Amino acid sequence: xxxxxxxxxxxxxxxxxxxxxxxxxxxxxxxxxxxxxxxxxxxxxxxxxxxxxxxxxxxxxxxxxxxxxxxxxxxxxxxxxxxxxxxxxxxxxxxxxxxxxxxxxxxxxxxxxxxxxxxxxxxxxxxxxxxxxxxxxxxxxxxxxxxxxxxxxxxxxxxxxxxxxxxxxxxxxxxxxxxxxxxxxxx
Numbered sequence: 001x002x003x004x005x006x007x008x009x010x011x012x013x014x015x016x017x018x019x020x021x022x023x024x025x026x027x028x029x030x031x032x033x034x035x036x037x038x039x040x041x042x043x044x045x046x047x048x049x050x051x052x053x054x055x056x057x058x059x060x061x062x063x064x065x066x067x068x069x070x071x072x073x074x075x076x077x078x079x080x081x082x083x084x085x086x087x088x089x090x091x092x093x094x095x096x097x098x099x100x101x102x103x104x105x106x107x108x109x110x111x112x113x114x115x116x117x118x119x120x121x122x123x124x125x126x127x128x129x130x131x132x133x134x135x136x137x138x139x140x141x142x143x144x145x146x147x148x149x150x151x152x153x154x155x156x157x158x159x160x161x162x163x164x165x166x167x168x169x170x171x172x173x174x175x176x177x178x179x180x181x182x183x184x185x186x187x
Contacts, residue, residue, distance in 0.1 A: 019145070019146070025121060025149065026121050028152070029117055029152070030121075032152050032155070033117060033122060035156075035159045036113065036152075036155060044077060044155075044158070044159055044162060045077075047162075047166070048070060051070060052067070052070050055067055069165075073158075073162055073165075076158060077155075080109060080151075080155055081108065081110035082109070083108065083109070085150075085154035109155075112148050113148065113151055113152060114127070115131050115134060115148075116148040119131030119132075119134075
């Protein structure tokens with residue numbers, strides 16, 4: 001990122017170097033939404049709830065331990081909705097104090113992601129005007145764009161971690177209907 005102060009009548013300008021192309025951001029946002037929005041069939045919340053129901057039905061010696069693990073994942077997701085990951089890390093590094101950590105926007109990550117998904121990247125409804133106002137400042141606007149992607153990246157790490165956990169937990173377990181396949185010489 002580079003900030004170039006204005007000279008004469010030219011205003012200060014912020015340029016985000018190596019910022020992804022807009023079509024790449026929109027594609028990422030469309031895929032991200034499938035994991036982020038709870039009502040989506042394959043969302044983190046939907047999958048976590050399915051695993052929780054299966055766990056509750058298992059009633060074996062590890063049921064409570066698995067339920068506690070799922071609860072921790074839900075707690076982490078909820079914390080990412082309210083506080084940016086970098087702020088959470090900073091608070092932890094400062095022994096629980098957050099008074100030295102700057103915030104350069106008024107929205108929490110959940111509000112920020114919603115504003116970008118439904119005001120710019122995917123849908124142009126009622127939030128379009130709010131988004132335009134939110135990014136209008138030539139200095140703060142690009143920082144807000146970056147912060148929105150940063151918030152989405154934090155959730156993406158959560159989703160990748162959860163997927164890795166489920167992959168390990170279900171390795172060797174066959175889930176869902178199985179399709180019959182024919183050997184190549186039978187076709």
